Amino acid sequence: MAAEAPELKRLKKRCDDAYTRNQYHQRFTDDLYDYVIPWRQPSSEIGQGAPRTDKIYDTTAPTAAFRFAGRMQRDLTPPFQTWFELKAGPFLPDDSEKKKLSEDLENISKIIAGMIHASNFDVSSHEMYMDLFAGQGAMLMLETDKFPFLEYFAVPQSQVALRSNGRGFNNGIYWKSKFPAGDLKTMWRNVQILDKDLERKIDKTPEEPLEIVQASEYDQAKDRWNFTVYWKDGKTILHESSTKLSPWLVPGFYKVPGQEKGIGPGLITMGATKTANKAREFSLKAAAFSLLGLWAYRNDGVFNPATSPMLPGAMWKVQSTGGAFGPSLSKLPVPENFDVSMFVLEDLRNEIKQGT
Secondary structure, three states: OOOOOHHHHHHHHHHHHHHHHOHHHHHHHHHHHHHOOHHHOOHHHHOOOOOOOOOOOOOHHHHHHHHHHHHHHHHHOOOOOOOOOOOOOOOOOOHHHHHHHHHHHHHHHHHHHHHHHHOOHHHHHHHHHHHHHHOEOOEEEEEOOOOOOEEEEEOOHHHEEEEEOOOOOEEEEEEEEEEEHHHHHHOOOOOOOOOHHHHHHHHHOOOOEEEEEEEEEEEOOOOEEEEEEEEOOOOOEEEEEEEOOOOEEOOEOEOOOOOOOOEOHHHHOHHHHHHHHHHHHHHHHHHHHHHHOOOOOOOOOOOOHHHOOOOOOOOOOOOOOOHHHOOOOOOOOOOOOOHHHHHHHHHHHHHHHHHO
């Protein structure tokens, strides 16, 4: 295997430092995944088919997150609408030259708008706005060889680490995620597989998930952004490129000094979200007690609660139904007060209406 280049070692060190600094924010992100946006938690972190909404009893916060994302998209980047325009600046002295340039820029604006509408930008931007409800959005833009020549990836903030300089400028953006080994050769342009272990995995176990790092760092001396892709356990670079502008959009809602990631409405109202969720949980338990009651049985060796389902019309086999063994068929008293359950059901119906 080829020796690991010193520059790649330094890049890995900077990446690990960024994730270490961002760990304190992960606790807040975990709360959001539990109570607000559980669907944004990557399946690679919790496993395929893992329950996502088992902790949610009140849907006010998840509904608010979707409505927030919809409003942001409608106000900033509405789908199938031209939400930007290129025009000549005010410093051109020649009016004829300015008019000609404005016409050219108008045509360019139409071409760019068509390419954006033909891409997956609308879907990815909505996902990014969903993350922005938590405080930090992240979207990676990569060039492709096929029309519309750009692909957009909204990355969950739990997988992204940001590195800032002393002035709060994000000069390092890192994304760790797992991809099937067989997909690595086609995910980026001009991919080079120089690692023999990686080549072996691609050929023999193409479905094996491998942790890949996509790092973007700003080079102050050259005033350019360097984009580097490498296998976390490897010693060579899979892809690297350089661009004038950052390939990332990383909007933060509220920025607190000393923190790389933003704070959004989802985090600001987390206390109220947890309280409402717990109150709804207790309300549902109270409704269950009101409907089903709490039962005690005598351990007489005849009645078995494991084989006696509490269902309407069910008949239980017991040793006695009353004095002198009681009648052959007897109806048990069951709770008949449904007031609490009706209130809970009405609340749930209202929330469902709000969500749709």
